Amino acid sequence: MDRPLTHHIQPDKQPLSLKKYEKQGGYQAVQKALRDFDPVDLQNHVKEAGLKGRGGAGFNTGLKWSFVPMGDDAPRPKYLVANADEMEPGTFKDRLLMESNPHLFLEGIILSAYAIGAEKSYIFLRWAYHLSKKNLEKAIAGAYENNYLGENIQGSGFNLDLHIHISAGRYICGEETALLNALEGKRANPRAKPPFPQTSGLWGKPTIVQNVETLANVPGIVNNGINWYKDISNSEEDGGTKLYGVSGKVKNPGLWELPMGTTSREIIEEHAGGMQDGLKLNGWLPGGASTDFMVEEHLDVPMDYGSVMEIGSRLGTGTMIVLDDQTCPVGMIENLEHFFAQESCGWCTPCRDGLPWTEKILHAIEHGEGKMEDLDQLARHSKWLGPGKTYCALAPGAVEPLQSGLKYFREDFERHINEQRCPWS
Amino acid sequence: MLSPEEKHEIDEELKHLPYKESAAIDALKIVQNHRGWVTDEALDDVGEYLDMSPDALDSIATFYNLIFRKPVGEHVIRICDSVSCYLTGYENLRDAITKKLGIKLGGTTEDNKFTFLPIQCLGTCDHAPAMMIDDELYRDLTPEKLDEIFAQYK
Ligand SMILES: Cc1cc2nc3c(=O)[nH]c(=O)nc-3n(C[C@H](O)[C@H](O)[C@H](O)COP(=O)(O)O)c2cc1C
Numbered sequence A: 001m002d003r004p005l006t007h008h009i010q011p012d013k014q015p016l017s018l019k020k021y022e023k024q025g026g027y028q029a030v031q032k033a034l035r036d037f038d039p040v041d042l043q044n045h046v047k048e049a050g051l052k053g054r055g056g057a058g059f060n061t062g063l064k065w066s067f068v069p070m071g072d073d074a075p076r077p078k079y080l081v082a083n084a085d086e087m088e089p090g091t092f093k094d095r096l097l098m099e100s101n102p103h104l105f106l107e108g109i110i111l112s113a114y115a116i117g118a119e120k121s122y123i124f125l126r127w128a129y130h131l132s133k134k135n136l137e138k139a140i141a142g143a144y145e146n147n148y149l150g151e152n153i154q155g156s157g158f159n160l161d162l163h164i165h166i167s168a169g170r171y172i173c174g175e176e177t178a179l180l181n182a183l184e185g186k187r188a189n190p191r192a193k194p195p196f197p198q199t200s201g202l203w204g205k206p207t208i209v210q211n212v213e214t215l216a217n218v219p220g221i222v223n224n225g226i227n228w229y230k231d232i233s234n235s236e237e238d239g240g241t242k243l244y245g246v247s248g249k250v251k252n253p254g255l256w257e258l259p260m261g262t263t264s265r266e267i268i269e270e271h272a273g274g275m276q277d278g279l280k281l282n283g284w285l286p287g288g289a290s291t292d293f294m295v296e297e298h299l300d301v302p303m304d305y306g307s308v309m310e311i312g313s314r315l316g317t318g319t320m321i322v323l324d325d326q327t328c329p330v331g332m333i334e335n336l337e338h339f340f341a342q343e344s345c346g347w348c349t350p351c352r353d354g355l356p357w358t359e360k361i362l363h364a365i366e367h368g369e370g371k372m373e374d375l376d377q378l379a380r381h382s383k384w385l386g387p388g389k390t391y392c393a394l395a396p397g398a399v400e401p402l403q404s405g406l407k408y409f410r411e412d413f414e415r416h417i418n419e420q421r422c423p424w425s
Numbered sequence B: 001m002l003s004p005e006e007k008h009e010i011d012e013e014l015k016h017l018p019y020k021e022s023a024a025i026d027a028l029k030i031v032q033n034h035r036g037w038v039t040d041e042a043l044d045d046v047g048e049y050l051d052m053s054p055d056a057l058d059s060i061a062t063f064y065n066l067i068f069r070k071p072v073g074e075h076v077i078r079i080c081d082s083v084s085c086y087l088t089g090y091e092n093l094r095d096a097i098t099k100k101l102g103i104k105l106g107g108t109t110e111d112n113k114f115t116f117l118p119i120q121c122l123g124t125c126d127h128a129p130a131m132m133i134d135d136e137l138y139r140d141l142t143p144e145k146l147d148e149i150f151a152q153y154k
């Protein structure tokens, strides 16, 4: 099985030196693209391969690039920003790539910057990732020394500068327009769209923001082509492999690179080893805190963007959070809404006021003080904070586990209210 | 007044940025690094250097959870309270730390050695529950492991 994202990763997780990475075929994709591809050809190539954004939204990457103004009269500088904020609860995939395979990530940045004609790029890195920072700094220094970054890269005439920005915290910084404000040194409130960053982003210039894992997919596509990329996937529509993760009370929590479209059953039962002894699977969030619960009947759904959407959830980041039968679902949802209420940036009223309200109601139910009407109130909030009602996607994401929790764990909510206590405590 | 080191570090950041104000967050982090937290005086100092009002800087400082506008202890303990750590028992860990140090979340020990804060998901969920002390990450934690960890900060 091909594992383009992780095959360079050694058992001890130490990153390869630049020389060793080159020996294993590293930076061949940069050489090839600069030699054989026009930037717009590269955009089309990645579009056709079917690479979709791994940061959660699943938008076609090459298509996004095609909105960037190209040609001599395009505004300059253009920017390529790597979103390495990874603060979605339950998500731990970009960390592995940056700590253990930094050159692949850099190669992805260089290729993507070339495709949109960007001359400046930033890695927006969360503070907590100290080892990522250390390993990236070393890799970047090596890339400059070997002229994969800097001026006239490999004699092609293409220039690229790369700088790491360390975030000062807050989940909202991962939202791409909030991230741009943070990079500009401002409060990280999201911006109105349109204009989209592709035409007016960082300091008003054309900008592409891309997730770490997305960028790490690009070298493989360049090296091996569109058909290969489609072939290594199990999905009808989406290409490539995916870093799937599992956390919670399973036997073997972890992260695995598997064909896109692998089922939850295979991921949870085979790779994560199933539930810990004495526990049963009660449900799972398929891709981070802001995705709708999936339950037993969904075990055989292929984990790709379209299939998970069809059953009313989202693939999100592909890192699953597993709920066992001895943990209270209401308590888990209260924990999630506490996070979202705290992380609301406060810009728009439904989110700023609505999320703390849901947290309060959930807290009351969990502590034996709930009323049946509370469930209607929670259901109403799920609608009021849904897509299109708020300034950015934080609030709609926040209510995904809530609305699906109300659907799949209704009886558990009702038992809390009828018994005026948490049946699990 | 900014110290020469603080100025130098801010200048390094400015090299990568087209406008002075763009360095606001970096500059706040830099003075915090040197002074422990961002005092009112620090806002004045940074403001003067970046041509910004202290109020504008304060609105930025108070937005970000890693910038302190109040003093903290010598070491900052950050325990993850997000969902994967919730599922794997962060509450027991939190209570054990509270018992050990005599402070609740948000508190600082009397000897000013530790401040105890919650933090969002640390991105190490397959090794939950987790916490950080300053820049050091601790994972796969149980209350039993705490004595050994805290012994390093004596
Ligand atoms: C509240 C919020 C937080 C987000 N956090 C992240 C993040 O930490 N990392 C990330 O790559 N995308 C995050 N996103 C998605 C980004 O807005 C954006 O869609 C993504 O970086 C685009 O890259 P991709 O197309 O490669 O996925 C977040 C979105 C929202 C609404």
Ligand code: SF4
Pocket: A172, A190, A343, A344, A345, A346, A347, A348, A349, A351, A352, A390, A391, A392, A393, A394, A395
């Ligand atoms: S939805 Fe929430 S996070 Fe997004 S802009 Fe509104 S208040 Fe801010």
